[in-house]
Amino acid sequence: MMTGLQIYNQLPKTNCRKCGFPTCLAFAMAISQRRVSPDNCPDISSEAEKLLSEAMRPPMNKIKFGLKHNEMEIGGEEVLYRHERTFYHQPALALLLSDTVSLEELKDAIETIRDMDFELLGEIFKIDMLAIKNDSRNPDIFSECAHLARDFPLLLISEDIDSVRKARSVLKDQIPIILGDSSEEWIEFAHNADSVLVIRGSSLDELAQKSKQVQSHHFNNIILYPEVKNIKEALVTFSSSREMAIKSNCQSLGFPLLGRAGKDLVIAAHFICKYAGIIILETTDYEELLTLMTLRFNIYSDPRKPLMMEPKLYEIGKPGENSPVLVTTNFALTYHMVHSEIVTSHVPCFLLITASDGLSVLSAWAADKFSSEIITKSIKNSRIEDKVSHRKIIIPGCVASLKMKLETESGWEALIGPGDAPMIPQFLKAHWV
Amino acid sequence: MEVIRAEYKGKICTLHVGGMKRQTVSCGGHTSPPFLSTPYQRPLLALEVYDVILPDQNQYLKKIWSAEDFISRIKKAESYSPDVLCLRFISASPDVNIAAEGQPAELLIQAKAVTDLPLIITGCGDNTKDEEMLPLLSDEMKDENVLLGVATEENYRMLAVSCSVNDHSLIAETPLDLSLAKQLNILIQNMGLPVERIVMHHATAALGYGLEYCYSILEKSRLAALEGDHMLSSVMLNFVGQESWKTREAQKSEQLGINWETVTALAYIEGGADIIVLDHPECLIRLRALLDQWT
Structure with missing residues (x-):
């Protein structure tokens, strides 16, 4: 890793702005935060570019797999704690199916999984991938199952290389992941068959050693699977591996990790927080999956960017024409706090969310992103005037000074609400019910 | 291969709760990030009992807790063997219009006679009311080393003095901000209650409702303490039950609510929480099963 200043010393220092940054120093700072690549500078010397690219090489390899033209990426992580920068690639959740069920049953299971929608902050997510296990030990059955599931990214689990060969041959449009053995034969097969190979090991030493061996074949498309005896060992092994890769720059451990959570929701949740790149789950329970996907969404959200809500009118409960209208900014935490307090109050409300760059109320107000103009515009665009018969809007107490101007511009009466979200239920009861 | 792990010079305080005739438990004492100290000092799992059941309480929690009176609820909670019992005197709130079966101090006298579990005693969240009520409860429990709360910037003085006089510990709450x-x-230490007797609450958000902010604050707080910031070396607590059962998800189905509370709790344990306050017994059972495997 190089600091911003060390990087700056390798740049032309012409401040030509061709990279899109106002100065070379600003560009250097952006490189050090890995927001841009050094080759965005058209005038950089080839030695400097090589030096910078090498120094900025992520300590953990990024692995691509899944459907062609829509590949998934895991790994490429740079930190141990999300607040140090961010976690980049969320772990793929792979649902385990066995090839011993009938093809009809398998088809139904796949359809059920395909139909699952998970809504998180207004966005729809689907199940990432399937893991098919060759319990039948029969290459024909295994490949038939793989073929049936082929429009999901697949993880093929089999100890029998002929089964894997056969299954691989029916998956033309994807890069599958193979979990079997990590002998020379398997390495060579995965290498030639454009697949990702899972390397198994019962200790960090064994994993590091095998990983080195694989890389000596000029093959880097691997995922490490610490086969641990219990959850306690998993915890230590996963975090040691991550720390060795990131802090000690241990290249043989610089790969994503695979964890098997079985049917255990809590262990799957642990793997999401602590360092798995792929998690194999033995559940198709919608509520468990929703819980895990929400956790993953939270932990892998970028702490450098404020989480934003879509600026629009939200209906909480079943508000009618006499229901209160509250307004606040689109900072997700602000929204969630206000939302949660409105739910607590049991008063159905309209909550108007303004386009305020994801800033909290006071920051947005100070930056002129929560002004009377912006609120007035939101009122007009949201068509709230068609939904309520009154013309009263509750504004956050900390921006009471907006009242006069807002009333003049919007024609609505501005009620000064509480300064803190937890006071909302009390406020609604006192002023509305 | 030699596994190199970061070494830390700081140490997290050890907190004891309980004493006299009461069972005693402890938490904290870590010298590395969550789970990596040996021997591993596991977090305490507390079960929360409210003095009144509010009408807008989550329907599934109501089903579990509302049939009986306060004392029966305590006995019921005790039957699940939590590490700690959290008694929450919410009826004192100016927003609550339901009368409890008695004044908080009277209820506490009855309560402490029926259980010998270590106790967390919390108020209603209204700074002024809590400042009046909690010192009375603190006096009632003198020398039994309870964990009292919640103190804020507004009302910490009275509460700190009361805890110091009666030999209790205090929960100190600030909103997502290490400074x-x-x-x-x-400030609390200056009132005579040492940092070893303070439990930090950096705010609790439920899964999907800003959990990541609280999670990262816990991680930052814990790392700062391990790196040697003694004034942040207090143990940490999260009120997971209350927040989890307020969510939309927990209104939809009991199972989803249990998942929500369990995974929210797990995330805070990963972040470094030493005390987790839960509302649903099933969640306590699941987390305990996990911690049993871990320790």
Whole structure:
């Protein structure tokens, strides 16, 4: 890793702005935060570019797999704690199916999984991938199952290389992941068959050693699977591996990790927080999956960017024409706090969310992103005037000074609400019910 | 291969709750990030009992807790063997219009006679009311080393003095900000209650409702303490039950609510929480099963 200043010393220092940054120093700072690549500078010397690219090489390899033209990426992580920068690639959740069920049953299971929608902050997510296990030990059955599931990214689990060969041959449009053995034969097969190979090991030493061996074949498309005896060992092994890769720059451990959570929701949740790149789950329970996907969404959200809500009118409960209208900014935490307090109050409300760059109320107000103009515009665009018969809007107490101007511009009466979200239920009861 | 792990010079305080005739439990004492100290000091799992059941309480929680009176609820909670019992005197709130079966102090006298579990005693969240009520409860429990709360910047003085006089510990709450947390710890320490007897609450958000902010604050707080910031070396607590059962998800189905509370709790344990306050017994059972495997 190089600091911003060390990087700056390798740049032309012409401040030509061709990279899109106002100065070379600003560009250097952006490189050090890995927001841009050094080759965005058209005038950089080839030695400097090589030096910078090498120094900025992520300590953990990024692995691509899944459907062609829509590949998934895991790994490429740079930190141990999300607040140090961010976690980049969320772990793929792979649902385990066995090839011993009938093809009809398998088809139904796949359809059920395909139909699952998970809504998180207004966005729809689907199940990432399937893991098919060759319990039948029969290459024909295994490949038939793989073929049936082929429009999901697949993880093929089999100890029998002929089964894997056969299954691989029916998956033309994807890069599958193979979990079997990590002998020379398997390495060579995965290498030639454009697949990702899972390397198994019962200790960090064994994993590091095998990983080195694989890389000596000029093959880097691997995922490490610490086969641990219990959850306690998993915890230590996963975090040691991550720390060795990131802090000690241990290249043989610089790969994503695979964890098997079985049917255990809590262990799957642990793997999401602590360092798995792929998690194999033995559940198709919608509520468990929703819980895990929400956790993953939270932990892998970028702490450098404020989480934003879509600026629009939200209906909480079943508000009618006499229901209160509250307004606040689109900072997700602000929204969630206000939302949660409105739910607590049991008063159905309209909550108007303004386009305020994801800033909290006071920051947005100070930056002129929560002004009377912006609120007035939101009122007009949201068509709230068609939904309520009154013309009263509750504004956050900390921006009471907006009242006069807002009333003049919007024609609505501005009620000064509480300064803190937890006071909302009390406020609604006192002023509305 | 030699596994190199970061070494830390700081140490997290050890907190004891309980004493006299009461069972005693402890938490904290870590010298590395969550789960990596040996021997591993596991977090305490507390079960929460409210003095009144509010009409807008989550329907599934109501089903579990509302049939009986306060004392029966305590006995019921005790039957699940939590590490700690959290008694929450919410009826004192100016927003609550339901009368409890008695004044908080009277209820506490009855309560402490029926259980010998270590106790967390919390108020209604209204700074002024809590400042009046909690010292009375603190006096009632003198020398039994309870964990009292919640103190904020507004009302910490009375509560700190009361805890110091009666030999209790105090929960100090600040909103997602390490400098505010540190400042409140210093202020409380200046009132005579040492940092070892303070439990930090950096705010709790449920899964999907800003959990990541609280999660990262816990991680930052814990790392700062391990790196040697003694004024942040207090143990940390999260009120997971209350927040989890307020969510939309927990209104939809009981199972989803249990998942929500369990995974929210797990995330805070990963972040470094030493005390987790839960509302649903099933969640306590699941987390305990996990911790049993871990320790």
